[in-house]
Amino acid sequence: MLKDYLPWIIAGLVVLALVIGGLVLTRVVPEVAATRRRRPRPPRDHFRTGEDDVPAPLKRAGVVINPTKLADLPTARERITAACLANGWAEPVFYETTVEDPGHGQAAQAVRDGVDIVCTLGGDGTVRNVAGALVGTETALGILPAGTGNLLARNLDLPVALEAAVGVALTGRNRRIDVGELVIGAAPMDDAPDESGDPETHYFLVMSGVGMDAQIMAGTNENLKAKVGWPAYMLSGVKHLVSPEFRISVKVDDELEFRRRARMVVIGNCGRLLGGLVLMPNARVDDGQLDTVIASPRGVVGWVPVATRVATRQRKGHPTLDHKACKEIRVRTDRPVPVQIDGDVIGEASEVSATVRPGCLTVRVSQ
Numbered sequence: 001m002l003k004d005y006l007p008w009i010i011a012g013l014v015v016l017a018l019v020i021g022g023l024v025l026t027r028v029v030p031e032v033a034a035t036r037r038r039r040p041r042p043p044r045d046h047f048r049t050g051e052d053d054v055p056a057p058l059k060r061a062g063v064v065i066n067p068t069k070l071a072d073l074p075t076a077r078e079r080i081t082a083a084c085l086a087n088g089w090a091e092p093v094f095y096e097t098t099v100e101d102p103g104h105g106q107a108a109q110a111v112r113d114g115v116d117i118v119c120t121l122g123g124d125g126t127v128r129n130v131a132g133a134l135v136g137t138e139t140a141l142g143i144l145p146a147g148t149g150n151l152l153a154r155n156l157d158l159p160v161a162l163e164a165a166v167g168v169a170l171t172g173r174n175r176r177i178d179v180g181e182l183v184i185g186a187a188p189m190d191d192a193p194d195e196s197g198d199p200e201t202h203y204f205l206v207m208s209g210v211g212m213d214a215q216i217m218a219g220t221n222e223n224l225k226a227k228v229g230w231p232a233y234m235l236s237g238v239k240h241l242v243s244p245e246f247r248i249s250v251k252v253d254d255e256l257e258f259r260r261r262a263r264m265v266v267i268g269n270c271g272r273l274l275g276g277l278v279l280m281p282n283a284r285v286d287d288g289q290l291d292t293v294i295a296s297p298r299g300v301v302g303w304v305p306v307a308t309r310v311a312t313r314q315r316k317g318h319p320t321l322d323h324k325a326c327k328e329i330r331v332r333t334d335r336p337v338p339v340q341i342d343g344d345v346i347g348e349a350s351e352v353s354a355t356v357r358p359g360c361l362t363v364r365v366s367q
């Protein structure tokens with residue numbers, strides 16, 4: 001008789017087992033899921049490798065110093081170093097100019113050393129030589145004014161105080177500016193003997209010129225300049241008001257060549273001078289062109305209207321002061337005359353040709 005009920009007994013046991021199993025699962029599974037949900041998330045650093053823990057290297061500046069412009073070089077180095085550290089940069093690398101190399105080689109070495117910016121501590125001549133190594137590169141130029149004129153810094157509205165200038169160089173914004181390229185030396189007018197030698201190529205950031213302005217630079221007393229600053233140039237300018245005239249032949253872009261007598265020709269990348277004077281009111285460092293002034297006054301009295309137009313920033317209005325805006329200009333003279341580039345007299349020549357190189361230099365300026 002038990003055999004007759006055995007299948008039903010087995011079936012009942014199976015059903016009972018399934019019911020009990022279902023009850024257990026309904027309690028255990030939610031608890032397991034809750035336990036999984038409550039498991040704490042590993043900290044973020046748990047997934048990091050050792051390489052991520054290495055801090056990024058600090059930026060470093062290279063500073064090209066003209067030691068002749070500083071009375072206390074060690075103190076200047078200390079102030080620059082302190083300013084770099086205060087702005088979160090590493091200690092700077094210093095390079096000193098020499099008579100043989102006034103800045104170009106030092107700037108090139110700084111770039112090879114991997115600095116993040118190349119700064120100059122000196123005058124416009126130091127800036128020009130350092131910039132020559134940076135033209136066409138992405139390395140920015142920082143300007144720490146320490147000269148007499150500091151004309152590029154003034155035209156870019158940069159601070160003159162050392163700590164403030166360092167701050168701008170390290171934290172300011174990049175600005176692309178034009179550079180003038182000057183070729184010196186070629187055949188003079190009227191088949192006169194060529195005494196200028198082989199052609200030389202130079203860069204200028206502020207102004208270059210032939211004639212009286214170069215004579216003023218050459219005639220400025222260095223001792224007086226060190227004592228009184230830029231007014232020393234004015235004294236030299238008074239002495240050269242009656243400098244000799246010379247005949248010039250000028251070719252501007254694709255215009256016809258013209259001739260006249262002149263006392264000076266100034267080719268500028270920017271127009272602001274010392275003492276708040278503006279020689280070229282429309283000149284801009286990033287307008288893609290050069291501005292030229294041709295001055296041809298007669299005697300001392302002839303300088304009065306010229307000076308008036310410079311003081312009032314008029315661009316036109318008098319036949320003895322011509323303004324030309326161009327991308328390229330060539331000036332030939334009837335004899336060799338002095339030539340200056342950003343305040344440095346580099347000799348005499350009877351022909352100069354200037355061409356603008358738009359936006360080829362990066363300079364760090366104020367925000």
